[in-house]
Amino acid sequence: MNIRTKLALVEGEGPSKAMAQGKGAASARDELVALLERVAKDDRKALAMVYAKTSAKLFGVCIRITRDHAAAEDILQHVYIKIWNSAERFDHRQGSPITWLCAIARNASIDWLRKYGAPAPALSVMTESLTQDFHGAMDALADYESRALIFDCLQALPSQQQHAIRLAFFDGFSHSDLAASMKVPLGTTKSWIRRGLVQLRGCLQNG
Template identity: 35%
Template sequence: MVPRVQPAPREREPLGAGSGHDEPTELADLLRRSARGDQQSFARLYDSTSARVFGVVLRVVRNRAQAAEVTQDCYLQVWQQSARFDAARGSVLAWMLTLAHRRAVDRVRSAQAARARDAHYAVREPTQERDVGEAVVDTLDAERVRRALATLTTIQREAIELAYLGGYTHTEVAGLLDIPLGTAKTRLRDGLIRLRDQFEGETR
């Protein structure tokens, strides 16, 4: 049975406030419980992340009603795929925001395709060059990357995952994490320096 979620995000006290636990750990625990069918944990996961997820979707689709629909679709996907989440590949929040962004982009593309069919012409999307960060990551051994990412702080790792594994720009990373652009750039710079030092240390 799939639990019902609200059509629009609700404001709640962030996870970890006053509990002595950090938010990423709390979210990972709630997702694990959701994977076992715990609907209360899924509801808490929704309450704690829906504002960010809705914000990401709204920035893409630019329509609140459609954003609410896409957000619900996203949480349905999270519920269905919670057991498949691999913590070694990134944080729960980064995973959820990536899912949300992809679903929002899919909605926009679907609407564009429908309009194109109605107008009797096909829209061909230009081939995009791969992000330099993605090309670098592709050349590295996956296990080596996971070891290096594990040396970063949580906030550095989330930014790096979104920018170089998720393919987002610095501005998009700032928006996804709801932080100033300068802060996002600092986290990325510090994280990259730490990764570089880690890789150089392995080659000595």
């Protein structure tokens, strides 16, 4: 709540608006939790509603990682079948429904990328996507509390470590993809990732 209020003030909005957005996010989350509970009981209409509410987000994950429209379309189908098959395993006490769904889409996309994906593009080509994730985060800032901290911690990392971790997370790059994209030896990107993760962990603990 503190984070939200602070941000709202920075952006020049009243805290009441930020709180209203927070409430909107909470009800969207509850709605999705309820739908997933119905999906777990084999309710196809509920899955159709989950699809309507989340397919743009999940397609965003698939297309970003695969960089291939046809593959992303196919993976998206596969992801909803997977949601149908595993909805009973979703536990809303352990995490938010949208991140659970996104993790399914990301894992499926990374599996595809490792098997069939094109070679990783050079870092210079990735600049747009590297700024995009932070813009997306800023848009979402008002409706999710704990997100601010990891973004602040990421931004506090030395730029190469930060780029490596962001390309790994958002674009599904492996160690060797990172080395190819950033044009450095494999050992270098490995150590950037390692040091970045250690620092990230420290930052999150102290934040």
